[in-house]
Amino acid sequence: MKITKFRTGDRKTALECGFPVVEISQVAEQESWRKEINRPIYHIHKWWATRLGSVFRAITLGALSKPDVDVWSEFYKVQDFKGKVVLDPFMGSGTTLGEALKLGAKAVGSDINPISTFLVRQAFTHVSENKLREAFEKLENSVAVEIKRYYVTKDPETGHSIPVMYFFWATIVVTPDGEEVPLMSRYVFSQDAYPKKKPRAQIVCPACWSIFEGRYDSAEISCPHCEFIFNAQQGPASGQKVTDSFGREYKIKSLLPADGRPLKQRLYACLALKNDGKKVYLSVTDEDRQLFASASERLSREELPLPTSVVRPGHNTDQARGYNHTTWKSFFNDRQLLCLGLLLKEILLIEDFEVQEQILCLFSSTLEFNNLFCSFKGEGTGAVRHMFSNHILKPERTPLENSIWGTKKGSGTFSSLFESRLLRAKRYLDDPFEVLLTHDTDGNRTGSVKTTASLPIRPKRVDTWEELASVEKSALMVINGNSAKLPIPDSSVDAVVTDPPYFDFVHYSELSDFFFAWLSPALRERYEWLSRQDSSDPGEVQQKDPRAFGRQLSLVFTECTRVLKGDGVLAFSFHHSRPEGWAAIYEAITQAGLVVINAHAVHAELRGASPKSAAKDPISLDAILVCRKRDSLSADDQIAKKDVAFGIMSEAERLQSAGLKISLGDKFVIGAALVLIEKSKDRLSFDEIAKELHVMQENLRSGSPLIIGQIELAL
Structure with missing residues (x-):
């Protein structure tokens, strides 16, 4: 889904230009069958909605690379983004952090949930197998x-x-x-x-x-x-x-x-x-x-x-x-x-x-x-x-x-x-690998193998920004706290890559209390963030009301905008079946002073995963929304007006031709992302953007011609 038409000089990263959607989706689908084997570092402990490592490797690689870099040609090469810093304000199981470290960058992860903090610290701690x-x-x-x-x-x-x-x-x-x-x-x-x-x-x-x-x-x-x-x-x-x-x-x-x-x-x-x-x-x-x-x-x-x-x-x-x-x-x-x-x-x-x-x-x-x-x-x-x-x-x-x-x-x-x-x-820390699809001489897929594309993951763990800045090579800073207030200087992060929570489905802290009830009594004297009554926090971005969710998310995105360098991008994955979820995302982006300049629809999750399999139109795609600071764009920068209906149809056909099954829910994800690109400079109200998305969704469901603005196309 390549939408933006910036001049070459205005594009700062490869992620703004394009993305190997088909190739990454095929690798991601293979990874999703056995995530705990293909990316064991992120499955050391239960966390919810863990994103696929191959997708986030590609996102982070694109966010740190120059515009003329072909992400897919670099995907299986050992990288060294020495000195670059990647931030994830919703680190969850640590997917972004691991992929950034594998690329040779420094990583900063923050999460308000103490169980996330605990499991990420353990995931990236190197302990010899003999000791264990x-x-x-x-x-x-x-x-x-x-x-x-x-x-x-x-x-x-x-x-x-x-x-x-x-x-x-x-x-x-x-x-x-x-x-x-x-x-x-x-x-x-x-x-x-x-x-x-x-x-x-x-x-x-x-x-x-x-x-x-x-x-x-x-x-x-x-x-x-x-x-x-x-x-x-x-x-x-x-x-x-x-x-x-x-x-x-x-x-x-x-x-x-x-x-x-x-x-x-x-x-x-x-x-x-x-x-x-x-x-x-x-x-x-x-x-x-x-x-x-x-x-x-x-x-x-x-x-x-x-x-x-x-x-x-x-x-x-x-x-x-x-x-x-x-x-x-x-x-x-x-x-x-x-x-x-x-x-x-x-x-x-x-x-x-x-x-x-x-x-x-x-x-x-x-x-x-x-x-x-x-x-x-x-x-x-x-x-x-x-x-x-x-x-x-x-x-x-x-x-x-x-x-x-x-x-x-x-x-x-x-x-x-x-x-x-x-x-x-622990073995993955010593020998991180990628899933590589294999093909016969006719180009037919025959299976997959594991291939090395990274140096061992051995970051120095630090507690402050000053320590992080002083480390020459790989370093990791894990923060427990509200990401709306980060202990990071202005304009110091090269890229923000994340996966925000859902607003109305999985309330992480309610579920993580199950683990907190056992870990807190054992570790509360050791860690302040495990000494509270439960794993919830007033600042968590986890509200049933979409407007409240959008407001809370905008506080975090605003803080990310503050710490992001002028030429950096904020990229995040998102999918939702309700227009209100996308309207909340739209408000968070625009209120934070960001503009969506591109989006890429990629395979995100195994279609048969429960409770996804119970859905009428299960969503297996994530939209990767790529944002820039509004004030970093020049007055001449224009986003090309590409019609949404055609974009949905062409992107769905491209993914289907690559062997992926695309549902009506997936088509809505593609369309909603396109609408956000079209409208993020316009600063519409929550109700205005939600109404437009509702019309698109109903037309998709009914098979009626899709009308966005003055554009009509039968789907």
């Missing part, structure tokens, strides 16, 4: 023994104790007549990801609670243990209602415990690992239940570093609170609390703080896969569906209890994440 393995082995020889004894069962064939990978639970409601009803929509609790190819499934009997094997599509079936006949496809729970054995229907919320406790749960099955390495599903026994009871009893008498804070009301937390999950402690069962508490207590005894914080980051990352809001994906895929698969904290009706330390074949455990997340991220 030594700490891990000490934990394995001490507390792991205690934890693993609570995740065992007996092999019914040999009578020997074998490790349990997962325990299966069902949430229970009690009717006014005292009947206990499980909130199960069906009684098939495990099946393959491709059931038509592998129809074998696991079924639980609602009468005797024994489990047995059957087909995934079994309907009327007889339990081989008690001969009870039932429909395996019809459980008592449907939507927000549940039906008892007499056919009486109740609203689930009407059956919540009156004392404010969450609904109780029943343990009914486990997936264990036999001595020969084979997995086996087993019904739970009285001995299994007694093991859980012993964990509850021990928890009651142990002094452990457990969360004590409450879940505050919010857009992403109200559903959990509505089901009586009002404390973060209530997100875990007693066995999970005991074992996590024992593990954390032992981690805090590690004397080397640098190593300790790396292991704490691993511990915090483990929490995502070990709580009552996790569920079972099934066979043939990553088994644990983590708690943030929905962007709200949705209580799970059939929770999956993972083995916290883990087994050889488990996932989402402390031991598996040590290898797959922590060590992989």
Whole structure:
């Protein structure tokens, strides 16, 4: 999407001129399939809406390069932007920082959220693998023994104790007549990801609670243990209602415990690992239940570093609170609390703080896969569906209890994440790589390989601007605070590259409180930014109202304009399905004294990602909006009036011809970016720009001719 027509002398950076949209989108799509493997440094810990590293490498490369540089031809070359400084005021997981450092520049990252600050500090801290393995082995020889004894069962064939990978639970409601009803929509609790190819499934009997094997599509079936006949496809729970054995229907919320406790749960099955390495599903026994009871009893008498804070009301937390999950402690069962508490207590005894914080980051990352809001994906895929698969904290009706330390074949455990997340991220610091697509002699894509295009990431971490300026080579400054007030001098940053928050979808601090509740008690004495009540801040750019969001964002953009050099660009990625979201962005840009001079539509996220896959017109494109200071443009600088309708059509066709699927939502993203280019010099009101975007969106949806100004084109 190349829109601007500045004279060659007026263009200051390559990003203002053009962008290898197709090539970067193809690489980005490949990266998006396994982001945690292709860019492990940004997935050392959970963060939301993490952008693709390949896209931000290209953005940063273009923002630091001269106008005549071909970004794609330079993409896989080792760069050295010595002395250049890149700022990200919404650093999140640190994507911009990592890509800037890989290009040889200095990086400044700021975020108001303390969890972001913690994880970014850990991501860019170089610690030897030997030290980390030594700490891990000490934990394995001490507390792991205690934890693993609570995740065992007996092999019914040999009578020997074998490790349990997962325990299966069902949430229970009690009717006014005292009947206990499980909130199960069906009684098939495990099946393959491709059931038509592998129809074998696991079924639980609602009468005797024994489990047995059957087909995934079994309907009327007889339990081989008690001969009870039932429909395996019809459980008592449907939507927000549940039906008892007499056919009486109740609203689930009407059956919540009156004392404010969450609904109780029943343990009914486990997936264990036999001595020969084979997995086996087993019904739970009285001995299994007694093991859980012993964990509850021990928890009651142990002094452990457990969360004590409450879940505050919010857009992403109200559903959990509505089901009586009002404390973060209530997100875990007693066995999970005991074992996590024992593990954390032992981690805090590690004397080397640098190593300790790396292991704490691993511990915090483990929490995502070990709580009552996790569920079972099934066979043939990553088994644990983590708690943030929905962007709200949705209580799970059939929770999956993972083995916290883990087994050889488990996932989402402390031991598996040590290898797959922590060590992989540390190795990436030593050997950062890019994804390179491979093709046959006819130009057909054959796959991808990893290729080195950067020097090792070894920045000197500094705390002040003066220190950053004094470092000759690579340096990193991580700030926790409101980016509307940065400790940076005027006109000192070469480029601002960022990804602002969404205004109405994911409220990061509400979700990050889940991790804050565990980390804050452990580190509040060490770091002031972890000593507050929760991870929120009055200055965060995270408002439901688009106008309020625009105002808050404009404060940050205004500050970025202040610290940006006159010939620098501010570039950021954005997509939204609502015109009001774009109107808020427009206001933030214009109020900050910026002008949008170009935009590039690139692949941003895996289309099948949840909850994106549930959307009617899922958006997989980001618009990269390139801005300059209004007062840096000369009076002769003109933005060419290129019609929006034609721009949408031509850009969609270009991306589709490259093999990308473009939805109506994607076309709206392309069109909205074009409108912002056309109108950013005009300083329209919020209502004026929103109205224009609404008309464009409705015409896209209806297939009517698209009219922008005096231009009409059928799409």
